Amino acid sequence: MTEREPGETKPSGGSAWSLSPGVTAVAIVAGVCLVGAFVMSRIELVLVAAPLLIAALWGWGSRPAGATATASATIAGDDPDGRVAVEATASAAGGPDAVHVRVSRADRAPEDAVLTPYAASRLRFRVAVSHSGPQRILSLAARAIGPDAAWTGEPSVPAVTERVVRPRAVALRSTPLPHRLLGLTGAHTSARPGDGGEFRDVDRFRPGDRLRRIDWKATARRGQRPGELYARRTTATSDVAVQLVLDARDDVPGAVADWAAPYPRPGLTSLDLAREAAVSLARAYAAQADRVGFDDLSDAGRALPPRAGARHLHRVLRAVELTSAHGSATERARAPRLAQGAIVFVLSTFLDDQATRLALTWRAAGHRVVAVDVLPGRRAEDLPSRELLALRFVDLERGLRLDRLRASGADVLVWAAQDRDAVLRRLSAPARRR
Template identity: 30%
Template sequence: MSSQDPSTAERWTPTPAFGRAVLLTGLLLIAAVLLGRVDLVVLAAPFALGTAYALHRRPTELPQVWISGEEEHLVEGGEVTGTVSVGNPGTVPYDVAVLRTRVSPWLRIERASLAGGTVAEGGRSGGTRRPAVAGRPFVTSVAPDTAVDLELAGTALRWGRHRLGPAGARVSAAQGLLVSRAVIAEPTRTRVYPKTEPFDAVEAMPRAAGLVGAHRSRRPGEGGELAGVRVFAPGDRLRRVDWRVSLRARQLHVAATLSDRDAEVVVLLDVLAEAGRSGGINGTASVLDTTVRAAAAIAEHYLHRGDRVALLEYGPSARRLRPATGRRQYLTVLEWLLDVRAQSSPHEPYDLVFGPQVLSADALVVVLTPLLEERSAQMLARLARSGRFVVAVDTLPADLSPPTDRGWAEVAYRLWRLDRETMIAQLREHGVPVVPWAGAGSLDQVLRDVARLAAAPRVGGR
């Protein structure tokens, strides 16, 4: 984007070099007049002529600055590139152009090249590599009607929308006698998608209610799961005839199958609290990091199998993403996850989140929660009492260290841990399975148990 401002395009100020040239020329001429010495006039002539010639070719337009960032799909740990350009729209060259730019701390810039040469390398500070170009000046000259690019390359450390910029430039012209005001370019945002952890789960689903899909249902129909053998009826296809049973029984029999149907998976993100410190893709993970990466992995797995996936936020904003299938839904999920933020709320957001017709009766609800607040446990219990198929995934980091800044902090931390374990045990008594997130296989046993319970016959009261 350009940052040219037409209303102030000719705002150039003299430099100290201009003041020294004028002062020296004036002093020499005054001395020549007072002392009657022609040689002092000869000494002042080069300064006067040089200053007049430089000012005769003074610039009339301010420089232009652009910032362009990565437009393709960028994932955590991937290479990020960006370009900061300074252009000269006039006919007078810029003798010196000083360019500075800011970079988000989650974009670790390791290489920066200007006019084809490498000018900066990342350094280490306190064990963490810091951006090499944040606030550092880069100096070049710019010819008329051309632009010079500062190319940046590095690594994206964390998911989110990260800023590249703002960038500013000041140029000097007329042989260093004039300097422009600072021209600022607005920052651009680079989208970094969460890296999906390896995740796989069994095919067991509580209820598969769609028309087509990969899950076995309990309803007869066209599918790949054998349900038994029955007598041939009008409308049955000949390819379904079981000739062995038919010859033995002397009557046509066909193989009956169960229909394959898709399921609806609702991933609920508990964003009421945050804990832990994020260290990027190669460091420690906070609650929000684990939640976002787990949600992306679960959504990718079930969307790849043809299921419908929806997303919900349990928080004051109550954001939701409607259920859908396919690759477009997966890209929409990744885009939706970039805006996930931890938001505390003084009120219970249950009624705000679970409005009418939000959750399907047959949907599998996977709740990603750190269980840091009692309201989260109450929400899980209410979902279970309403007859939903709920699975709670614990996203609290296992290596969360207790505070040590106060005398009773460690004791309070241990008591809080015991109270949290009691809360988890009570949830399991209410029929809500709670499992820690561990990537592939995290939900296998839980999904088998939930599917077994859903398939069990229910006793109705009289």
């Protein structure tokens, strides 16, 4: 995990006090009791209203002088169990009796606490991080509470700590290749003759062949005329252009009931699996000196063309780490341009038609397309009958989209499946064997 920002905010400038609703309520109750005592001639109502009225007047007159509240939070480090340690401070000027603190985390509803000024100045949190990518670790806001809680200050500017969590990379033993290798150099054996690959055949020496390729034994055995030479030919090596297309327009968890929830339950989401798949594929192909590119369907400005090298691999990995859900379903006017003969990995949940349409376009252009389904295993035990019926329609539509991709010649890979390595091994086999 790498820290993105220190997460420290500037002090807020709230200097105005607000009367507590409790003081207003006490004054209203005291006034009602006095009116009732006058109308009904009941002296006991005066005895009830008198202390309430005195308390309201006392609270009204005990307004503090200042109300400036500040909050700051910094990431102290990582604990051995994988949690992030955050040190925070909340303080208020003017000598308040207490400090109201509101703590917000990414996967939970905001939590409120009323602390003494000494306790609020020494806060420490341990936050569990269960997702990858950019995320808000903790947000802290504070406000001052006056004597007897009669006055409250303005909330401070929230202190926010953010971090970019690197996704886990899975070691891949097999990597699919395009149908045709067009590069001039690389680690993969192509079908055309050239230097650097496996043995191809023995043929007559032609202009352009190297002298060290002459096979004197084959020349002595096959030569029919003086000066007729035979050379050993090998297959050329080539590299691969890989384009990783990540659909980051939505981020859905495994529990279907939490798809529309503001605070879903902990667990892997579709973007967690997509980042893991993209990082794993990028590292596997870069280890073979292949060219790797990246594109985000939700943000056309983050596209990276396929290139080789450790520096470009770092750019691709950083682009994957910074990918977050935008929630935008805008249609692209044209499909992203790809390198000639590239293999395309479309990482999406395929909950709509845009990723499918782009994959079909690239497949029709002659590219090899691998549709990587990153939707986590669905859990629908908490759904009512109506939502279960809607989920069946969603599954049917997803199945039709994936069937269309298979019918067009594209390959489908379910990243969360247990037979993922076996499917990758089958997709990496030569076409004649598959």
